[in-house]
Structure formats: C-alpha cells, structure tokens
Amino acid sequence: DLTVMLMVLNSTVGDTAIPGHDYILGSQTLTFMYDESNNINSTPCVNVTLLDDDIPENHLYVTIGLLVASIDSSDVLIVPGKNLTTILILDDDHGVLVGFNERVIQVNEAVNHSINICGYLTSLMGIWKSNLSSILVVTNSTVKELEDYILPTSTILFPAWSISGGTIWCQSIDILNDTIVEDSQLLILQLVSTNPLVEVDGNYSTITINITEDSNDYIEVQMQCTLLSVSEENATATVCAMITVGVLEKSVSVVLQTHSITAIDGKDYIGGLFTLTFTSGQSLSDNSFQCLSLIVLNDNTFENNETLLITLNSTQQDAGIVRIPHARNELLLTIIEYPSSDIVEIGMVQDYYEVVEGQKPFVTICAALYHGKLGFDVVVLLKILNCSLGDAAIPGRNYILHSEMIIFIYDALNSINTSCVNVTILDDSIPENTLYVTIGLFEESSNVFIIPARNQTKIAILDSDTDFVISMQYRQYLVDETIGIVPICVVALDTSPFIRKNVTFTITANGTATAGSDYIVPDSFIVDSTNAMIGDIFCFNVTIIDDEAVGNDLYFSISLAVHDSNTRARILPYNSTTEVKITEDTTDYVSIGFEQAQYIIYSWINSTLKICVQLTEGSLERDVTVKAGTEKTSNTTAIPGENYLPLQENITFTPNGVTSSCIFLTILTYHSSSEKTVALFLITEDRAVHLTHSTTIVKIDSQSNVSILLTPRGTVIIITISVILLPLCCLFCAICWILMRKKKGKLRKSDKVHPAVTKHDLELVSEHDRMTVIFGNQLIATQMKNDRAAKSVNDSSTSGVESLLISENENSSAQLY
Numbered sequence: 001d002l003t004v005m006l007m008v009l010n011s012t013v014g015d016t017a018i019p020g021h022d023y024i025l026g027s028q029t030l031t032f033m034y035d036e037s038n039n040i041n042s043t044p045c046v047n048v049t050l051l052d053d054d055i056p057e058n059h060l061y062v063t064i065g066l067l068v069a070s071i072d073s074s075d076v077l078i079v080p081g082k083n084l085t086t087i088l089i090l091d092d093d094h095g096v097l098v099g100f101n102e103r104v105i106q107v108n109e110a111v112n113h114s115i116n117i118c119g120y121l122t123s124l125m126g127i128w129k130s131n132l133s134s135i136l137v138v139t140n141s142t143v144k145e146l147e148d149y150i151l152p153t154s155t156i157l158f159p160a161w162s163i164s165g166g167t168i169w170c171q172s173i174d175i176l177n178d179t180i181v182e183d184s185q186l187l188i189l190q191l192v193s194t195n196p197l198v199e200v201d202g203n204y205s206t207i208t209i210n211i212t213e214d215s216n217d218y219i220e221v222q223m224q225c226t227l228l229s230v231s232e233e234n235a236t237a238t239v240c241a242m243i244t245v246g247v248l249e250k251s252v253s254v255v256l257q258t259h260s261i262t263a264i265d266g267k268d269y270i271g272g273l274f275t276l277t278f279t280s281g282q283s284l285s286d287n288s289f290q291c292l293s294l295i296v297l298n299d300n301t302f303e304n305n306e307t308l309l310i311t312l313n314s315t316q317q318d319a320g321i322v323r324i325p326h327a328r329n330e331l332l333l334t335i336i337e338y339p340s341s342d343i344v345e346i347g348m349v350q351d352y353y354e355v356v357e358g359q360k361p362f363v364t365i366c367a368a369l370y371h372g373k374l375g376f377d378v379v380v381l382l383k384i385l386n387c388s389l390g391d392a393a394i395p396g397r398n399y400i401l402h403s404e405m406i407i408f409i410y411d412a413l414n415s416i417n418t419s420c421v422n423v424t425i426l427d428d429s430i431p432e433n434t435l436y437v438t439i440g441l442f443e444e445s446s447n448v449f450i451i452p453a454r455n456q457t458k459i460a461i462l463d464s465d466t467d468f469v470i471s472m473q474y475r476q477y478l479v480d481e482t483i484g485i486v487p488i489c490v491v492a493l494d495t496s497p498f499i500r501k502n503v504t505f506t507i508t509a510n511g512t513a514t515a516g517s518d519y520i521v522p523d524s525f526i527v528d529s530t531n532a533m534i535g536d537i538f539c540f541n542v543t544i545i546d547d548e549a550v551g552n553d554l555y556f557s558i559s560l561a562v563h564d565s566n567t568r569a570r571i572l573p574y575n576s577t578t579e580v581k582i583t584e585d586t587t588d589y590v591s592i593g594f595e596q597a598q599y600i601i602y603s604w605i606n607s608t609l610k611i612c613v614q615l616t617e618g619s620l621e622r623d624v625t626v627k628a629g630t631e632k633t634s635n636t637t638a639i640p641g642e643n644y645l646p647l648q649e650n651i652t653f654t655p656n657g658v659t660s661s662c663i664f665l666t667i668l669t670y671h672s673s674s675e676k677t678v679a680l681f682l683i684t685e686d687r688a689v690h691l692t693h694s695t696t697i698v699k700i701d702s703q704s705n706v707s708i709l710l711t712p713r714g715t716v717i718i719i720t721i722s723v724i725l726l727p728l729c730c731l732f733c734a735i736c737w738i739l740m741r742k743k744k745g746k747l748r749k750s751d752k753v754h755p756a757v758t759k760h761d762l763e764l765v766s767e768h769d770r771m772t773v774i775f776g777n778q779l780i781a782t783q784m785k786n787d788r789a790a791k792s793v794n795d796s797s798t799s800g801v802e803s804l805l806i807s808e809n810e811n812s813s814a815q816l817y
Helices: 723-744
Strands: 002-009 023-025 029-032 048-050 060-068 084-089 096-100 104-108 113-123 132-139 155-158 166-175 185-192 198-200 206-212 219-223 227-231 236-245 252-260 273-278 289-295 306-314 330-336 344-348 352-356 362-371 378-384 399-401 405-408 418-425 435-443 448-450 456-462 468-472 476-480 485-494 503-511 524-527 537-544 554-562 569-571 577-583 590-594 598-602 607-617 624-630 648-653 660-667 676-683 689-691 695-701 704-710 716-722 747-752 762-766 770-775 778-784 803-807 814-816
Touching: 048 084, 096 185, 104 113, 113 206, 132 198, 155 166, 219 306, 227 236, 227 435, 236 252, 236 330, 252 289, 273 289, 344 378, 344 435, 352 362, 362 405, 362 456, 378 448, 405 418, 418 456, 435 448, 476 485, 485 577, 524 537, 537 577, 554 569, 590 624, 590 676, 598 607, 607 624, 607 695, 624 689, 648 660, 660 695
Parallel strands: 096 198, 104 206, 227 330, 344 448, 352 456, 468 569, 476 577, 590 689, 598 695
Antiparallel strands: 002 029, 002 060, 023 048, 060 084, 096 113, 113 166, 132 155, 132 185, 185 206, 219 236, 236 289, 252 273, 252 306, 306 330, 344 362, 362 418, 378 405, 378 435, 399 418, 435 456, 468 485, 485 537, 503 524, 503 554, 554 577, 590 607, 607 660, 624 648, 624 676, 676 695, 704 716, 704 814, 747 803, 762 770, 770 778, 803 814
16 A cells, blocks of 8 residues: 655745644545456545634635655655645635715815715625725716826725724725816716625615806807898808817807898898807817808899898806807897899909018009999998907007008099008017908998908908917926826916917827837816916826836826917927826736656666746736756765756747746766765846745756557557566576477567667557567667567667667567567
8 A cells, every 4th residue: 555645835826824723634645455356546645624713804725745765765756736735715705895975965066176085895704814005986977087087996905904893994085176068967987806706785885976167167158250241132141150169068058139230131131039059169279169050131122232240249147157148149230231223333353462561562453343333432341240250459559551442433434443551560569379360341331242252351460479378397207107197297488468368288108118008198188378477387196006016117208289279379399298207017027937856867877857847827918037047065975967958048038928938957877876866956147026936946867767568569568677677587587488499480580779768759650561679760770570680770879788679570569678
C-alpha cells in the first residue's frame, strides 16, 4: 500500500478559511491499496465538511496540497500542476442593509452649490472582516454631467469601524447653474451592490433629484426688421423674429399679430394671430430665426401703396422667460402697388457690399432706372431698415449716410439712368462683431415703382479690432492617475466693455493617453466675458480615469479655438495649448512567479527542461521584464558546467494577453547514485512587479531506468526497474534470445538504441517488406524481411547502451532495456 499526505496551505488568491471554524478536513492522508493483479485503478478520497458560521465575510479559500513521505520520495512523483486543489466557500450571510433616507428631493439650480444625499445602513450581523462599499449609478436622467451636475465619486465606502447597529451615510453632488432656458430636470440615482455582504433595500434603492429651473434664466426675442416692403404681385411677405440673447433647451413660443393701417385685412392681405415656436438648441446663430409667410393679395386695383403693422409679443405661458425689447417689437409692412405702363421702375444696382472699417473711407451705393422714361426729375427716398442677420451698425458711430434721397435728373435724351450716394464708414476703435446696415428704397411719387427684388442693399462692416484675448494659464499640468478632476484654466489678457455676448471655445485633445479610457474632456466651454476684467480666470474640468493597470506615464494636449468666426475674440497662438501629463499610479502592480516550486528530471542523456514563469495577478498596459537564472548557493549540489549549463535570461510580458513564458535549462549527463539540485531565481528592478514565487528547485536524478516492451503492432508497456537488477535482466534476455532462436529461428534484428527512450518517443512501424524503429524524428534501425543480418544505423549514438531485440513473428515481442 502507498500513503500520501494532505497538507492545508495558505491561499494566495483571497482570504484563507479557518480549520474547525469554516471547515473540517476528514483525514490528513490518502491511501492507494495494493492489488496483485494491478486491475484496480485506486482513487482514494477524503471528505471536507463545510461549516456555516453565520458571519458575513468575503469568500474563503481552502487550498490542499499533496505531499510524499520521505521514505517514498524516490519512488513516487507528485504530478506537477496536479499537486493542489482549492475549495471556494461562498458566503451566504448579508452584512448590512443600505438604502436612501428619501425617495425624492428638490433643488433649484439658481446658484452653483453642493447638496448631500443621505441614506441609512442597518447592521444585520455584528461581526465584520472587511470594509464594505456600494455604487451610485445614474439612470433615466434628463440632465447632462459636467453641465448640470458633477458627481465627485460613484463609490460609497462603509469602513468597518463605522458599521454599527444603525449608521447614516451621505454623498455630496454639485448642482450647476447653466443659465439655459429649460424645463425642470430629473437626476435619478440608484444604489447598486457589488459586494455579497451588502444588501440594497429594494424600497429605498433609488432617489430622484428634481432640479427646478432658475427663474432668472431668459431669452431675448426681437423682430428681424422694423421696416419691410413687398409687392402685391409677390403673394407673400416673410416676417421673422430672432433670438438675440440666451440659450434654449426647451420649446418657447411668441405671437405675431397683424393690425390694419391703410391695408385691409381680407382684401389686401390675410392677417390674424400667428404663433412662432423656438425649439431646443436655437440660439445666437443662423438657426435662431422663426418666420411667418404672410399672404398678400393682389386686388387688381390701381391705388396708392398700403401699410399694416405687425407686433411681436410673448405668450402668457412663456412671459417669464421671453423678453422683447420695446424698440424692436413692431414691423411696418408696406404693400407696393403693382406698376402701370405710365410709371418708371427703379431698383438698387447691387444688393450687398462688404468693407473693413478703417481700410476704405466710404462705400458708394447706386440705384438705376430699369424700365420707363423720365419726363421730369424723380426722387426716391433712402431709409435705414436695420433688417440684418446680426448686430446693427449705429449711425454716427459706425457710418454716415450722406443723403436720405437719390435724385434722377431729367434728360431729354434719357442718357442718365443711374444715381448714387456715398456712405462713410467710421473706425470707432471698439472691438465688436461684424455690423450690418440695410438701406431701403422708397418711392415719393405714384409715378415711381420700386422693384421688390431690388428694393434694398446691405453693407457689412467688418471689424478690425479684437474684443477679447485669452491665454492658457499654464503650459503643462502634472497630475497623478488617481486625481479624478483637474480644472484647466485660461486667463483674460485683454477685454472690452463693448462685448455683447458670451464667447464659446471648442476643445480638442490628443496624445498618448486615450480619450474615454484615460481621460474625459468636454467638447466646448463658454466664457462669460460680458463683465470680464483683465486677469480674470475661467476654468473647465477634465476627468482623469484610473485604469488600475500597470502602464507608462501618459500625456495629452488640449487645444482651444474660437467657436464662432464672427466673434471678435482670439487666443494667443503660442499659448493656445496646454499639456496634461498623467503619472502612473504607484499602487498598480502585477504578480509574477515560477509556475512550479520544484522540478525533477533524470540525467541519462543531455536533455532540456522547460521551466515556465507566469503572471498571476494584475493587468498590463506596458512591457515588464524579469530576469531568470541559475545561481550556485550553499544549498545546491549541482555543479555548473558539469551537471547543467548556467542560464541567465530576460523574460518580458507584454499587454497582448499572454500570461505565461518559458525558458529552457540544459541538463548534462552524469552517472551517480546521489541526487543533484539546481536553484533558479527571479529578480526584477521594475517597481510595479511583485515576485510571488521567485525561486524554484530542479532535482537531477540518475538512478531510474525504463524497460519498454514492444510488439510489431506498436504496443508499448513501461515497466520501472532498479539499476541493481540490470545484470540479471541482461542475463535473462540473453537466455530468452537463445531459446527463441532455437525454437523459431526467425530472429530478424538486433540494434542499439538510447536508454532514455520513453513510450512517447519510440515507434515501431511494420510494413509488407520491412520493419522500422523510430526514436523521435530519428531513424534508429530498419530490417528487410527474410534478412537475417543485423544492421545498425547511426552507430555513433549507441555506445555503452543495451540492445534492441526485434522478432518478426506476429506473436513474439521485443524488449528494450
């Protein structure tokens, strides 16, 4: 009988179970029963009783190893890789019950401030073995992170010392005031447990934060034009309102209402009360317009031009958030009579001019006679319409219109058909957006018809001054991977009191760090430059993500650009970029060690031993290197160069997912009755590498031999014998050879082969006319049938070894010693 021992080892992957408290090992030995016929494949077992301690704790591990008594150490080898078994004991006791104190809370976004959401923690048991935690998850929310709120951390930690019969915990959340017109918003948070010791109360697992709108948020809406003319032939007049101040994230409405002056509703136009709706996202850009197509009727009656008034008002529902300037809440619409054959048609020569202030002193605008003949001098009027897509220029400060009329002088030959007037452009040295002047033509006599498609011209005055100059506050930020939030700031270097709106900057980032996995930056940020002073600092937040993996230091560059090209703002070119360098978290590590603590190899011939090193814990984002090598110590008996070749080799693990790498130790042949040992060590200078099994021992043994029984069909049986019996076995084989030769006379071949051949290496191939012995990929012997001569192949490899006897008879066998 053979008895092996069981030993409980400390767990390397988690908490170790306590014998007698968490489990009982039924026996410390396993016995394999002797059976003379060797027909019984004995598989002894032992029971491990698991105990329920009713204590909330982490999962526990029991690791049991196989050991051989010293008396059997030379006859029994524990199979490497199958020398341990681990039992994982899952805990079924809940430690605490957690939940929110309230289900709904309400807060106003009027000012930036922090609020606390609190909950309770109730002890279910009285014993703890580790800290506990829970996670806050944002679900089904209408708010935007970093725009409406900031959650500093999503993890709620319950330290072991704070856990008692009843505990109150709190988590802060920053509520941000975005100055955007929007509906009340909901932020829904849910408690989620990733720890089996923490149970979430299903009735109090979520909390809803109702963020009500700041009553001071508003938008400003005004008429696009205050004067407009249209021919009764055109059928429609386009009347527009536009947003000039504010940002929308909800729908708001305004009302346009028509009022007759000389034009009659139903005869000259179709009037009434009309609603214009601005939707989310419309603000301070080309899409901030909402227009009405007012139907104009042609009454086929020759008459004077007619007028009506269109007023702009807010709806009762949106009166608190829509402001309408008194000076821009009305439009006077003139319906121009369709011309007769006795009148002249006049229109502008050019409908658009563009000039940079300070570069050209004046712009000449002209009108022309397009149809008809003059019988006398004709006067047409010029009026400033202020019907522009952007900011209106101010007369006297931005321009001077030298005449409010254009005169066409009568010429009997009708050779003069163009008349002009100058508009002087003034340089006010004030930083501002591009300004617009819209000048309209109006007739003074019923004999003149102003062509509707040529009834006005626009002058765009491009500003040559800059209103707002900023620079990055710092050229570089050096942050740790665990920092969380990093404020990136700019400083105002030059400002103007005439800035009329906020400035939006777009943000781009690139570098060795990866957006989304290493950091998060917003797409843009808005600087409230309305009251900015030189030296003011404006910041936006960048989130740094800790990936908890071993990696290199990373960096990324952040660049700013002015979002709106019409905004008179700029960034200093040499200070428009900053670099954020993320230093690797020094607490991240990986564990590396030998796969086995011991190897056993036999030294009949020069051979190679494969020794593997594995990564057992952690993850990689960069290469790590350990050095493996042999070292002669006072505890090792093998001699370098005589029993093995010295080895020093670097092993590199890369982030490709491979967790094991191997080296090869060359063992040299020696004949001795004593066992030799070699020690291999792992060393590293990488601070992120923890060596868990840094030493392994190789035992070199030369006392065992193998007997292999072969038949012509390739059956291999391995029988282990002792070196002491070798002479007797040789004598026995010689007698058998003589008896077989006398009895059958058909012994075909005797050849020599290396004694380290195993059942996996030796192959006997029987064909119709020959018989072949193969060792690995090397041909050892071949024998033609009916050829009685012994033939040796590769005789140089057979010195000092025993003979291979092969019989061709189907019922005979060959033995290799």
